[in-house]
Amino acid sequence: MSQQEYVLLRHRTIPNLNQLEVYRENGGFEAFRKAVTSMTRADVVNEVKNSGLRGRGGAGFPTGTKWSFLPDTLWPHYVACNADESEPGTFKDREIMESNPFQFLEGVMLCSYAVGATEAYIYLRGEFWPIAQELDKRIDQLHAEGFLGDKLFGTDYSLRVYTHLGAGAYICGEETALLESLEGKLGQPRLRPPFPAIAGLYGKPTVINNVETLTNLPMIITHGAQWYRQWGTEKSPGTKVFSLSGCVNKPGNYELPLGTTFRELIYTYGGGILNGNKIKAILPAGASSSIITATDEALDTPMDYESVAKLNSQLGSASVIVVDDTVNMAWLAQKTVNFFKHESCGKCTPCREGTYWMNSILQRIGAGKGQPEDIDLLVDVANQIYGKNLCALGDFSTMAVTTGIKQFRADYEAAVRGDQGRSPGADRELSPASDNNNADLAGTAGRGR
Amino acid sequence: MNEILSKYKDEVERILAKYPANAKRSAIMPLLYLAQRQQGYVSRRQMDDIAEIVGITGTEVASIAGFYSLYFEEPHGRYHVQICNDLPCAMHGADEFLKQVCAFLGVGVGETTPDGLFTVEAVKCLAACHRAPMFQVQEGDALNFHENQTIELFKTWVADVRQQAAAQQAAQKVGAQ
C-alpha cells in the first residue's frame, strides 16, 4: 500500500474532506444511502463479517460478530462510539475525527442501521471538547441534509446521533465504564455478565465500537468485503492506523496494512531513531503494552494480532512507542505505573492499592532510594495485581513492570544503585518534533478549525 | 431558585433532549460543564441546582464532579496550563519543558501565578504524543491544544495572554467609569 492509498486517513490526499460538499463529491453517504434503501440489516452485518474487520480499540474482536450478539427480542438497541482515546501513545482517533469527520459519522450511522439502533452516542474524552463542537455542527448539517432524522430516504428508519463528553478519566475507555459514565454515574466498570450486547446503555442491548473501527465501514459497504481484504492478512484484514511515538524522528499516524513489520514502520516511515541512537524496545500497544525487546526478529515481525501475540505481547490499538537505549526501563515503568495509578477507578482492591504501591516503590527507586530487594517486591506486587480485577486496567499497570524487569533487570539494578543514567529528553534539543503530516504546524494552537 | 435553569434555560433543555426522558441523570456531565463555564469551577450551590434538574441528590452530583478530573470544585488561575508529561511526551522532553515553564512563571506544579492568571499542572496523556512537548489550556469558552512547544513559544503565548488581560482590565475600568 502506498502512502497515497488510504481507507481511513483519506483527508491526507483529498483536501477539505472535512467539508460536507467535498466528502459527498467523494462518494460520501452513498454507502449509508445504499444500506438504508437497498440492504437489510443482516446484509450489512454479513458484509462486515465477511470483510473480517476487527475492533480497532484494542481487543481486536470481529466487529460483525459483535453486532450479531444483540438480541432481536429486546429493544431499543443503542450504539455507543468509544471516542475516549486516552492510552498514552494513542492519537489516531483524534486525527480521524478532526480531519475525516464525515466518514467517521457515516460509520456510526452504518453501524446504527446494522444493529437497528435509532440513537447513537459518541463518547469523547473531555479534552476533545473542540472536536465535539465540530462534530455537533456536522451532525446538525446532516440533519439539515436529510441524512439524519426521521424516515431517512423515505424508509421507516430514523436515526439520531449525539456527542457526549467525558471529563478526564481513562477508565471510561473501558466499555462498561463508558456506559456508566454515559448514564451519569462514576466511570467504574460493571460486572459481566450481563454483557453490553444484552444489557448495555440504560439496560438495553448496546454495541460499543471504536472510532477507527467505525470509520472503516463506509468504505467496506461501498467497495465490498473483498476489496477490503486486499490489505492485511487472512486473520487480520484491512489497514490500520499506527500511532508512532517515542524515540523516533518522525512520530505520527501511519495508515498501513495490518501485517506491516515494525521495522518498516519505524525506519521507513518513522525516519529511524532520534539522534541516531540505538533502538532498545517497543511498546506496541501504548503504555499498557508488554514490552518487546527490539531484536531483529522482533523488528521483522508483522504487526497483526496473531504475530505480535507470538512475541508475548499484543497489538492492541497499535500505538507503537519506540524506546531507545538512553531510556532506563525503571524510569519508563515509573511513567506508565504513575499513569495507571492516576487512572485506577478505585473499585477493585488489587488495582487501587497495587498501583499505588508499585508507584511508591518506583518513586523511591527513581529517587535513588531503592533497595535491591525492591525489584523482586515490585515483581511480587505486580503478580499479586494481575488477574484479580474486574477490568483490564489493573493487569495493564503490571505489564511494563513484569516484562521490563524480565528483559531489562540490569536497568532496575542500575536505578537502585542510583545510576538511572540520563533523564530521557533532558539533554535533548527542545525543538519541535517533526510531525509526518503537520510538519509545518510547530507551535500552533487549536485544532481542526 | 435554580440559577443554572434560569440562566441557561435553552441550553439545559437542549442537553436534556439528548437523553431518554427517564435517563435525565445522563445530563449531569454536560450540566457540570455548563456550570463551570463562567467561573472555571463548580460551586456547591450549582451542584445542588444540577441535582434538582436531573432529580438526584447534591451529594451524587458532587461525587461525579470529584471522580472526573476535568471538573474543578475550587477557583484556580484563569488559564489552566496542563502539560502532558506522560511517557511518549516525556521521551520528547516534556518533563524538562514542565520545569522550564514552572521556572519561567515562578510557580510550582499545581500552583497559580500571583496575578491569578496561570495555574500549571502536569497531566496525563492528551492524545498528542506525536507533537510533544504540548499543553492544553482553557481559553475562555474554548479548550485549546498548544503543540510542538518550546519554552520560547510558551513565553510568547504568555506575553500575548498577559497583554490581552491588561487590555481587558483597562477596558473594564473605562467601562466602569
Add this chain to the structure above:
Amino acid sequence: MANLVTLTIDDKTVTVPAGTLIVNAAKEIGNDIPVFCYHPKMEPVGMCRMCLVDIGRPGMDRATRQPLLNPDGTPVIQFGPKLETACTTPVSEGMVVRTNSDKVQEARKDVIEFLLTSHPLDCPICDKGGECPLQNLTMAYGPGKSRFLYDQKIHLAKHYPLGELIFLDRERCIQCGRCVRFQKEVVDDPVIAFSQRGRSLEIITTSEPGFDSYFSGNTTDICPVGALTSTDFRFAARPWELKSVASICTQCPVGCNLTIDVRREAMANGRAVVKRIMPRQNEEVNEIWICDKGRFTYHFAESGDRLKTPLIRRNGELVKATWDEALDLVAQSLRSNSANLVTLAGGSLANEDLFNLRQFTLGLKGRLIQDSPMAGGEWTARVGLGAGSNLGALGKGSTIVVVASDLQEEAPIWFLRVKQAADRGAKLVVINARETKLDRYASAALRYAYGEEQTALAAFKPGAVVAEDARAAVDAVSAAENLVIFFGSDGLGIAETRSLAATCSNLLIIAGHAGKVNSGLVGVWQKANNQGAFDMGFEPTDDLAAAISAAGVLYVAGADPAGQSSALAQAVDSAKFVIVQELFLTETARRADVVFPVQSFIEREGTFTSGERRVQRFYPAVAAMPGARPDFAITAQLAQRMNLPIQGRVASLALLQIAETIPDYAGLTYPALSVSRPQHPIIGRSDLYYGGTSYENLQGMGVQLQPQIQTGHWQPAAQPESTPAAALQTPTAQSGEVWVVPVTRLYDQGATVTPSTLLQARMAKAELRMPTDLANSLGVAAHEQVNLELDGSLFPVKIVMDDCLPAGVATLPRDVGIPLNGRRIVKIQRIAEAAASLRGG
C-alpha cells in the same frame, strides 16, 4: 418451588435454588468464604476481590454440544485461568468450587496485604476492634508481616464528621462501598457517595444536615472496618466488654427487634449502663435494620431527671413519700371516690401494665381511655394481618395501600419494607393529601384534599364510578392476590381515623382478603403499643377534656394530657384526685395527688403488640432505677389494697392472665414468645464478616396474633357498616385564619426523644409549613415568626415555605408543644402587627 442446582464446594455436595450465589451456597454448608464488599442484603458488586475462588465447570464439546467425559465416565471439569468472585457468580449444575487451594489461599493473602497497605493498623484504639471483619479476616488469611513501608502510608482525615451522628475515619475506609450502596439501594437516601478515584476514592456527603438520612446508623453496623462510627458509641467501649440483651424498640409501632449492649461501669458505681442499641435480626419485622430514632433515643432511660421516689401532695405541695404511704393514700381516695374512676393509659406501656390497669379499673367499674390521637384499633384486631404474615414476603401479585400516612416519618422501617416490596414487584397505592417520599415507589398515587379521604376511598367500593386518575389504583387493588392496607392519621383526628379504619376494613372484607396470611389492616399508630392498648380495651375518646374533668379519681399511666394543652390541664385540675405513673415529672404529674416512679423498658420485662399485631418480648438490660417499680406491679399493689386479685409479682404471670382473659391472646406464654427460628440470610452466627456482633436473635421472634375474623371471634355484618361517604361540611377559613393539619415527624419533641441531645439539630420544630400562595394571602413571609392562636392560647411558630403541600393548607408537626389534635382552622397573628396594635391600643 425454584429449580434446584447441585454443585460441589471443597468436595462437599450442596443443593441450592438456581440463582444462589456461590458465597451463599457455601455458607449453607458452613464454608465461610471471606468477603468485604459483599453483603447478603445488597446486590453484589465484586469489587473487594476477597472472595476469589477457583471455579470449574463441566466441559462441553463445542462441535457436538455433548458433555466431555473422563475415561471413567465422570464429567471433565474445566477450570478457568483466573480465579472468580464467589459473591457475583451464581451456582450452576455440576460446578466444582475450590476455596482451599493454594491459589485461593494466596489470593486471599494478596488482597488482605493490599488492603493493609493503606490501613492505619490502629486496632488498639479502634471502636471496631474485636468485631472487625478486616481484623478477623487478617487473622485468618492475612500475611503476618507487611512489606509496605510503614512510613509511606497514606495519611487522611481520621475524625471526619459526615454529620452530627456519624463520623468517618478516612484512613480506615477500605472503599467496599457497603455504606454507599445501603443508602442508595436499600433506603434510597443517596446522601453519601464516592468521590475522587483510585487510592483517593473517598466517601463524601453534601447534604444539609450532613448524612441526612433516618437510617444512617445502619452503615456503622455494616461497615466492615472502623471507618464509620456513631457519635454515640465511638470511644465508648470495646465490643468484648459488652453484654447483649434482647429488647424491642419503643419508638413506633413497627416493633423492631433490638439488642441492648451494656457494660458495667465504675462511673455508675459498678452498675451496667447502656452503651449502644443494635438491630437484632428478625426477617419478619426489621430484618437487620433499625432507624436512627430507635438507635439513639435510649438516653431518656438514663436521664438524671427520672423520678426516683413516690410523691404525694401535702399542703398543696408534692413531697417525697414512701411507697406504702403513697399506695395507702391512693387506696384511701379510691374507696371514697371509686364510682368515678377514669384510667388514661398511653401507648408506650407494656401489655402487662395495660392489662393490670384494665383489670383494676374494670374491677372498680371505672372507665378505660387510651391517650392516642388516632382510633381504629378494634378494626385492626378484627381484620389485621393474618397470622404468619411477613411484609418481606410481599412482591409480585401483592398490593399495598398506604392511606393518610407519611410512612417514612411515622414508621421508618415499615417505609423500608413497603419500598422493598415495591422493588420486588408489589403494587403500591399511596393515597395521601400531600406528597410523601413513598410516592416515588407507588404504581399509583391518589391525592385528596384534607378532609376528603373518604371520598377518595369511595372509588374502591364495588360498583363505584371510577375516575380516570384513580383507575390504576383501583385495578391494583382489585387484582391483588394479597392486600395490605396501612392507614395513618396524617391531618386526621380520632373520629376521622375511626371511620377510615372502618372503610379500609370493609374494603378488605369485600375483596375477600380479611383474615388471610399476608393480607390485612395495619394501623400506623404513634407509639409502640397502641395496638396492645386497644386489645386490652383502651379506646381513645373524642372529648378527652370532658372525660377527665368528670373523673372522681383520674389514674394516668404513661400519658401527659396536661402537657398537651391548657384545656386538658384545666381538666386535670378539675379531677378530684389524680394518680400518675411516670418516668418524669410531667405537667400532669405536677398536678397529681400521688406520683409513682416507674421503671423504663430497659430495666424490666414485658411485651408489646406491634402494629402488625406481633406480640414480642423485651428483657431487662440494666438494674432498675432504685426506687422505681414496673407499672404492672404498682397497679397490682394498689389492687391488693382494694382486694382485687391482680398478678403483680412477675410479668410472665401477668401474661398468663392476659392469655386467659383476652381471647385474642389465648395461649400466649413467655416461652412461646422466646422461640427463635433460623434466619436467612445468615448474618449472625460465629462469622463476623458482615460486621457487628449483635445481630443474632436467640431470644425470640414473637408471635403474630390471629385477627378475630380468622379466629371467628368476630364476623362481619351481612351488610358492611356504613361509613361516612363524604367529608363533614368544611368551613372556610376567614381572613387571617388558616387550615392547619397535624403531621407526624420522626424526631418529635416527646419526652423520650429530647433527652438524646445528639438528635437536637434534627428535631421537629414549631414550624408552620405552607405553600407560597397561602403565605402570600396571609401576608406572612418565609422564616417569619408568627403567633398561632389555638383554644385561646398563643403559640409562636416559624413560617416555612413548602410548595409540595396542597393549596390552602398548612402543616404543623405533632409533639412540638402545640396541642393540635386534628385538622383545625386557626388564627395567625403577625407578631409585628400584634405589637403595633398593642402600641396603638
